Amino acid sequence: MAPVLPFSEPPYLAGLPSPYYDESHLRWQKACRAFLDENFTQHAMDWERDEKVPEHVFRTFSEKNMLIPSLPAPLPVEWLKKLGIHDILGVVKVEQWDYLHTLIYCDEMNRCGLAGPPASLTTGMAFGVPPILKFGSRQLQEQFLPELLLGKKRMCIAITEPEAGSDVANIQTTAEKTLDGQHYIVNGTKKWITNGIWSSYATMAVRTSGPGPSGLSLLLVPLLGTPGVTMRPLKVTGNLSSGTTFIELDEVRVPVQNLIGEEGQGMKYIMTNFNHERLTIAIGVTRQARVALGAAFQYVMQREAFDKTLIEQPVVRHRLAKAGALLESQWSWVESFAFQMTKLKKNEADVELGGLTALAKAQAGMVLDECARCAVLLFGGNGLTTTGRGELVERIYRDVPSARVPGGSEDVMLDLAVRQLVKNFNHRTKMLERPRGSSRL
Structure with missing residues (x-):
């Protein structure tokens, strides 16, 4: 295995053991990356410059069922099989799909480092379709789901x-x-x-x-x-x-x-839908932070100043260390979220993880801010230009506000998280109180 540049890949892809991923997840990661390398990642910067992802890309993703992974797990197996969709890229059966597969998909989709191209393809399927699946009448589902799930309409x-x-x-x-x-x-x-x-x-x-x-x-x-x-x-x-x-x-x-x-019931439906949105945002934003920090690490290993490479300067190593600690801590957190989602029922996850998901989403934006700023500073003047060696980190830094505001602005998320944690704690405390008139301990 070739050496992996520090901070450029999650630990499980850098050769370290993980308790989370089985053979199904590892096969999916390889197939997903191969598909995206061919059809998406290498072109993403050009599309961002053009401010539009070509329509043929959406068609390619639809034909290969590569928009389906943006739905919440577990997938709507009955509907997918009814439409002739039995697996994703031939490596994961739709009934085997779990939130760790979703985590891998979101992470790989954002490996281009840019938020715009992935959002262009997945947002409607990820957040617009689920309320129809969860709450829509059978008539509504029959009318609209076939063309939406097959990518014939957006x-x-x-x-x-x-x-x-x-x-x-x-x-x-x-x-x-x-x-x-x-x-x-x-x-x-x-x-x-x-x-x-x-x-x-x-x-x-x-x-x-x-x-x-x-x-x-x-x-x-x-x-x-x-x-x-x-x-x-x-x-x-x-x-x-x-x-x-x-x-x-x-x-x-x-x-x-x-x-x-x-x-x-709209407010209830919206809030239920937000949990999937915020978790997938947190995963994608964490990968953006990784791309920025990985690019910075590669740059300082090569760039020379004062007769030595930048990585030989203690202040540079200090910046990388601070940002890297935040990045890997955030990744470990979202990994644990995805694992917990494979073990909890939907109604349990909404209660137990709702507030924490909001907190993870807010924290992801803060981590991206730190990693993108670190990258721009280490790239120096190159990090300020919209072309050339620093173009990617400059564009990632421009994406930071879009990570911290949409899906629930940061300050609102921080407050929501603590209020939800207090609510859960008070509810559990009340459940433990001895009923009046009872001799039970």
């Missing part, structure tokens, strides 16, 4: 609005029923919607009744070619190829059958 998740980001309960977009009860009339705006610009549908948070979280519902809203829908791309910091979109909805008619689940 979709997005549309929660955020100009006045409602992490404050989901403040959503203003309305969906009012027509007098005959056959349609919802949707009015409002959605902002910062990844993939929106090329999506046929959106899983959209709308207000179907009064204020607050109890008035929210989820609705499958048609986008492309739909009267009353206007979409335009948004220029954002980093993530240039991810298709960030501003959506305006003016008297958009949506069949009532497109309601996902029940009216008034």
Whole structure:
């Protein structure tokens, strides 16, 4: 085995033993990397410069069922087999898929170091489709899942609005029923919607009744070619190829059958969906940090200053050590999350890991900030230029805000995490209290 540059690969790929991965996971990692090296990773920088991933890439991923891994584990086996999907790349049967396979997929997808190209392909499948699978009626599933799971149509998740980001309960977009009860009339705006610009549908948070979280519902809203829908791309910091979109909805008619689940349950559905989103973000962002630090390590081993390579300077080693400790600690944490997800039922994981997942997502952004800043500083002037040797680390550093804000902004996540931990602790304490009038210890 060729020597692995320090910090450039997870320990299990650098020759160290791990308790987590079996032969299925290791076969999947090799097959996944081979597919991505050929069809994705080597081209990602060009696509980010062009600010768009070509449509043929989405088709290639769809044909090889390589968008399916972005769904939460376990996979929807019944639906996949019904559509003729029995395995992923011929190495993992869909019924064998677990969250460690998901972790490997997210890690490998972000090995290009850029957040935009992976998000361009996976966001709709990862976050837009799951609410339909979990809460949609059989009629809704039969109508939309075949074309979505097979990649014949694209979709997005549309929660955020100009006045409602992490404050989901403040959503203003309305969906009012027509007098005959056959349609919802949707009015409002959605902002910062990844993939929106090329999506046929959106899983959209709308207000179907009064204020607050109890008035929210989820609705499958048609986008492309739909009267009353206007979409335009948004220029954002980093993530240039991810298709960030501003959506305006003016008297958009949506069949009532497109309601996902029940009216008034939207907040519950959204929060359940967030756990998968935040964990996969944490995994991908941690790999971005690894790419930045690995690039910096390679650079300082070669770059000379004051008659010696930069790695011979104690201050350089100190910077790498601090960032590397944060990186490997974060990776160990997300690995343990993925393992725990293979052992817990979904409802248990939502309670036990919900707050911690928010914390892991927030921490991932902080680690990326440290590793990307370390890389830019060690690259010196090359780290400030948008072309040449430092282009990758410069672009990763631009992606940092997109890791710390979307999916729940950092400060909100930190507060949510502790509140959830306190809630769980108080609940367990109450359960241990001796019932009044009882002699039981």
